[in-house]
Amino acid sequence: MDLANGEVMVEIKDLYKSFNGNTVLDGVSFNVTEAENMIVFGRSGTGKSVLLKCMIRLMEPDAGSVFIQGKDVLKLDLKELNDLRKDIGFLFQGAALYDSMSVRENLEFPLIRNFDLDRKEIDERVHFVLEAVSLLEAIDKMPSELSGGMKKRIGLARSIITKPKLMLYDEPTTGLDPITSKEISALITDLQHALKMTSIVVTHDLLCAKIIADRAIILDGGKIVKEGSINDLTTSNDPLLKNFFSDEIIETNGSLK
Amino acid sequence: MNNILTPGKLFSTTEKRLTEFFSMIGGLSNFSIRFLKEVFLPPYEIEQIRKHMIELGMKTLPIVGVTGFIIGLVIAMQLSPVLKRFGAEAFLPGSVGISIVRELGPVICALIFAGRVSSGIGAELGSMRVTEQIDAMEVSGVNPFRYLVVTRIFATTFILPILTVYVIFISLIGAYIAVVLVQNMTWAYYLDRVIFAVEFGDAIPGVSKTFVFGFIVGLVGSYKGYTAENGTEGVGKASTSAVVVSSLLILIFDMVLVKLTLWIWPTVK
Numbered sequence: 001m002d003l004a005n006g007e008v009m010v011e012i013k014d015l016y017k018s019f020n021g022n023t024v025l026d027g028v029s030f031n032v033t034e035a036e037n038m039i040v041f042g043r044s045g046t047g048k049s050v051l052l053k054c055m056i057r058l059m060e061p062d063a064g065s066v067f068i069q070g071k072d073v074l075k076l077d078l079k080e081l082n083d084l085r086k087d088i089g090f091l092f093q094g095a096a097l098y099d100s101m102s103v104r105e106n107l108e109f110p111l112i113r114n115f116d117l118d119r120k121e122i123d124e125r126v127h128f129v130l131e132a133v134s135l136l137e138a139i140d141k142m143p144s145e146l147s148g149g150m151k152k153r154i155g156l157a158r159s160i161i162t163k164p165k166l167m168l169y170d171e172p173t174t175g176l177d178p179i180t181s182k183e184i185s186a187l188i189t190d191l192q193h194a195l196k197m198t199s200i201v202v203t204h205d206l207l208c209a210k211i212i213a214d215r216a217i218i219l220d221g222g223k224i225v226k227e228g229s230i231n232d233l234t235t236s237n238d239p240l241l242k243n244f245f246s247d248e249i250i251e252t253n254g255s256l257k
Numbered sequence: 258m259n260n261i262l263t264p265g266k267l268f269s270t271t272e273k274r275l276t277e278f279f280s281m282i283g284g285l286s287n288f289s290i291r292f293l294k295e296v297f298l299p300p301y302e303i304e305q306i307r308k309h310m311i312e313l314g315m316k317t318l319p320i321v322g323v324t325g326f327i328i329g330l331v332i333a334m335q336l337s338p339v340l341k342r343f344g345a346e347a348f349l350p351g352s353v354g355i356s357i358v359r360e361l362g363p364v365i366c367a368l369i370f371a372g373r374v375s376s377g378i379g380a381e382l383g384s385m386r387v388t389e390q391i392d393a394m395e396v397s398g399v400n401p402f403r404y405l406v407v408t409r410i411f412a413t414t415f416i417l418p419i420l421t422v423y424v425i426f427i428s429l430i431g432a433y434i435a436v437v438l439v440q441n442m443t444w445a446y447y448l449d450r451v452i453f454a455v456e457f458g459d460a461i462p463g464v465s466k467t468f469v470f471g472f473i474v475g476l477v478g479s480y481k482g483y484t485a486e487n488g489t490e491g492v493g494k495a496s497t498s499a500v501v502v503s504s505l506l507i508l509i510f511d512m513v514l515v516k517l518t519l520w521i522w523p524t525v526k
Contacts, residue, residue: 058392082398096393099384110397162397 008067009034009166009198010055015064017050024050025061026222032200037192039209039230040202042219043244048202049093051219052168055200056088057081068166086114089164089197093171095155097143103130103154104139110162129157132191149180153187160191167192167199173208185211206234206245218244281502288480292410295403302408309412313374317420321369325424328365329431332356337439346440350447351454353432358455359463362425364511367470370417371503375478378409379499382482383492391483406483410475417471418464425464458522466514470507477503 010032017025024047032038040048053059055066057073066073071084097106107126111117117125130136133153143151152172159167172188173181185208192199192212201212209216210230218226218233218241226233226241234245333353340346382405385391394401433447478499485495 053392056396058395078400082400085396085398088396090393090396092389092393094388096389098390098393099388100381110399113399114397 007033009036009069010200011067012051012055013065013067015051015054015066016062017047017054017059018062023222025054025064028064028219028222028224030217030224030227032198034198035192035196036198037189037212037214038198038200039213039216040200040219041204041206041209041216041233043204046219047222048204048219049170052090052170052200052202055168056085056090086162087165089159089162089167091152091155091159091167091169091172093174095143095151097146097151097154097158099143101143102139103135103141103143103146106143106154107158107161110158114162125161129161132160132194133157133187149176149184152176152180152184156184156187156191160195160197163195164197167197169199169201169203171203171205172201173203173205178207181205181208182211184208188212220244284484285476285480288406288483289476291402292407292476295400295407296411298403300403302404305404305408306411309409310416313377313412314416314420316377317370317373318423320373321366321420321424322427324365324369325362325427326431328361329353329357329428329433330435331431332361332428333432333435334438337435347450348454349436349440350432350442350450353436354429354451354455355459357425357428357432359459360511360515362428363421363463363467363470364507366421366424367417367467367474367507368504370413370420370471371474371477371507372500374413375474375481375499375503376496378413378475378478379481379485380492380496382406382409382479383485383495384482386483386485387488387492402483406479409479410472413475413478414468414471417474418467421464421467458518462514462518462522466511466518469510469514473506473510474503477506 008031012031013029015025015028016023028047028051030038040051042048050059054061055068055073061074064074068084069087071080073081073084076084097103098109101109104126107129108122111122111125126139127136130139133156135150135153135157138146138150138154143154146154156172169188173184176184188199188201189212191197199212201208203209213230216228216230216233217224220240226236226238228236233241236242333349336352336356337346337349340349340352382391385405391401391405394404429448429451433442433444436442436447481495481499481502482492485491487494
């Protein structure tokens with residue numbers, strides 16, 4: 001590992017996970033370097049979200065190891081794990097905003113619970129992230145008053161409010177119309193550049209992947225079947241990839257029309 | 258043809274149900290142990306506990322009040338002709354008082370509370386679970402068990418005894434109204450007769466056992482919600498089964514606690 005030189009942020013080695021005998025992750029290994037945008041690409045049900053959840057121990061993998069910032073995540077005790085999680089942002093598929101809290105309370109929650117900040121600084125950070133996602137006017141709204149796209153933006157704002165070093169995105173554009181999907185993808189890229197975060201984006205949306213990715217891996221049947229830039233992968237003559245991307249392109253173009 | 262219940266199917270269904278039942282008992286035991294471990298650890302979520310106590314108390318206050326009033330009224334109406342038959346009408350306030358304080362007040366209040374609160378907690382936490390809000394809390398470095406579960410169990414444990422005292426008082430008012438319909442009796446005399454009849458060994462254990470009932474309501478509701486799965490269907494199941502299981506456990510524990518309190522505070526000296 002090359003963390004001492006500030007290069008490797010995440011290192012995954014031989015990760016295995018199965019549910020009731022059904023193998024979902026079958027020896028997944030890859031590295032992500034600092035400030036890199038890595039896309040984990042694959043069809044629905046190929047274990048992409050499980051991979052993300054195993055990385056931060058929302059699920060316990062059956063075998064393998066996960067290193068984040070040089071720390072062996074699977075060997076950390078709860079306190080050490082929570083300390084590490086403060087440096088990680090996670091955007092859930094459905095945004096996972098707390099229903100009983102307003103947008104402001106949703107954003108303040110991780111700050112109040114984990115950081116010793118005064119009121120002024122909390123307000124400044126809340127305003128900063130809301131401006132970053134262009135939703136300052138929604139500050140006093142409840143999640144039930146927001147559209148799907150707005151929820152994703154607020155979810156994103158909540159994830160970055162703690163200034164994480166690593167961002168994990170679970171299907172950031174799923175369920176959104178193509179235009180909002182493009183906007184969210186562009187917003188993620190802008191924030192990545194502005195905040196210099198490392199990010200791992202799980203998606204099956206090729207358009208989103210093309211906008212965000214520095215590098216991509218393709219997960220199929222619980223294994224990484226290919227790794228490279230999105231252009232290399234989409235133009236590859238490998239029959240598996242051709243078949244894979246032809247289907248995906250039809251899906252994406254279909255939804256754009 | 259497939260709907261015919263064969264011995265094999267019956268065995269398989271029974272086996273499945275028993276497995277589920279024992280798995281739930283195991284889960285509830287683990288949940289209780291985790292609660293006892295975490296309740297003493299900081300940060301103490303005093304503000305959340307206070308919020309839940311007010312919310313759950315206010316939500317249940319009208320329904321337990323109305324139920325208590327009606328129960329008191331009906332018990333007095335039922336007992337009056339029976340006592341008259343034995344020439345023991347004078348014992349009506351005392352009999353009603355003892356019934357309400359020892360058993361009816363605490364149990365009826367707990368059952369209504371279970372129906373209202375356990376299902377609510379099950380649905381709320383279940384919804385949070387299936388929409389990944391609990392995961393989001395965990396990822397942000399907050400212990401969701403302590404923030405969501407410990408606070409709710411603590412709140413239900415301490416709000417139910419308060420509600421029970423209120424229900425007992427309301428039931429006694431209901432019973433008084435039934436009494437004055439058949440007997441000429443002042444409120445002061447009625448209350449004096451009730452206080453004369455009800456002993457320490459009736460009042461304290463009656464109210465004390467509601468701490469256990471409150472714990473059961475919070476525990477079962479939280480367990481069912483926190484472990485909910487399979488989307489909205491799972492939330493519905495969590496909510497429904499929370500009421501069924503907590504009501505059943507209240508009655509089972511009532512049986513045990515009645516025996517225990519009779520042993521600690523025997524009524525016949």
